[in-house]
Each structure stands twice: as structure tokens, then as C-alpha cells.
């Protein structure tokens with residue numbers, strides 16, 4: 001009993017929290033952490049955000065970044081994670097176009113400007129074990145920048161929502177960061193629907209206040225929060 005209790009304690013202590021300090025584009029990572037990706041307030045603590053209606057849900061940033069990464073439309077992107085992304089939950093990517101007259105190195109991403117380009121869904125294996133794409137990896141899942149995305153400067157937002165405690169209100173954990181990018185070779189699409197952060201999520205959205213055990217028999221019924229995906 002004593003042994004079991006200390007095992008459980010140890011397991012709690014190593015419960016992973018994580019940050020996404022480096023964007024990888026077609027296999028090439030930012031040279032160092034937080035160069036085009038804006039440093040987040042949890043860079044040291046690694047704590048997630050639990051209330052999805054706070055201002056930090058947008059980029060969680062403590063400062064802007066110095067660099068801008070060029071991203072060809074159609075490129076494959078992912079993020080390096082500082083820790084294993086071990087919690088169950090979806091990974092989502094959003095883009096927001098920098099308005100004319102503003103700079104990608106200082107624009108704050110406010111307003112209904114964000115469109116979603118990618119999300120993930122759970123799978124359940126024969127043993128009724130639920131898994132999510134890229135779960136337990138030291139990086140986030142790959143996504144493609146839609147070919148039809150118009151050229152220009154954008155903020156790219158990555159998010160992993162940890163749902164292991166999400167059956168209680170404001171206990172989902174949001175891990176995220178935003179990168180400053182320039183999209184080239186793009187198309188003439190009209191991305192949307194557009195949403196604001198905060199605003200896109202409510203604490204009781206069905207994909208945020210959710211008991212994963214209850215959907216284990218029907219993983220396709222999971223509803224990722226936020227607007228529909230724009231795939232170009």
C-alpha cells in the first residue's frame with residue numbers, strides 16, 4: 001500500500017506540462033527556441049491555461065519574437081514540444097492575417113481574424129484504449145498550410161488541449177504558442193469562418209467540458225472547439 005501510494009505520487013510529479021517553442025517547416029526547425037515563435041508566459045512553469053475565455057488564450061505570450069519564418073503554401077508544419085505531449089486531446093492550428101499597416105512582429109492578433117486550418121480526432125483501438133494523433137510524441141502532429149491561403153504575413157497558432165481532467169469545468173488545459181510567419185506561393189482563397197481569441201471558446205463547449213470515458217464508444221462524436229476547419 002505504501003509502495004503503491006508513493007508510485008502514484010511519483011506519477012503525479014512527472015505529469016507533463018509542455019510548451020511549443022519551435023516551429024518546423026518542411027522538416028526545418030527554427031534555429032533556437034522562441035526566435036520566430038513568441039515566448040509564452042509559461043516558458044518556465046510549463047503550466048497550461050485552464051479558463052479558455054481569458055486574454056492569454058490567444059497567444060499566451062510574454063513577448064513578441066524577433067524573427068519571421070517563410071512558409072510556402074502547401075508546406076508541412078509541426079512544432080517541437082519541450083516535453084512529451086502525453087495527455088489525451090486534440091491538436092489544432094489557426095492562422096490570422098496581419099492587417100495592412102500592421103507588422104507581424106508586433107501585431108497582437110485581436111479581433112475576429114483567426115481561421116482554423118487543422119484539427120485532430122481520437123481513435124479507439126480493440127482494447128477500448130483512446131489515442132490521439134501524435135499523442136506521447138515530443139512534437140505536435142503534422143499539418144499542411146492550405147495551398148489556397150493568400151500570400152502575406154500571418155500569426156500561426158498551435159494548440160494542444162489536454163482533456164484528462166476535462167469532465168470538470170475549467171480543468172481542460174490549453175497549451176499553445178503563436179509564430180510570426182510569411183506565407184509565399186499561396187492562392188486566392190477566402191479563409192473562414194473567422195473567430196476571435198478570446199471569444200472562440202466557452203468553458204462549457206462540448207469539446208472542452210467533456211468526459212472522454214463517455215465518448216470512448218463513439219470517438220467520432222468528439223466536437224473540437226472553435227470554428228470549422230478551412231482547408232482551402
Ligand SMILES: *[C@@H]1O[C@H](CO)[C@@H](O)[C@H](O)[C@H]1NC(C)=O
Nearest residue numbers: 024025026027028076077142
Ligand atoms: C511530418 O513532417 C516531416 C517534415 O516536416 C516529415 O519528415 C515527417 O515524416 C512527417 N511525419 C508524418 C508522421 O507524416
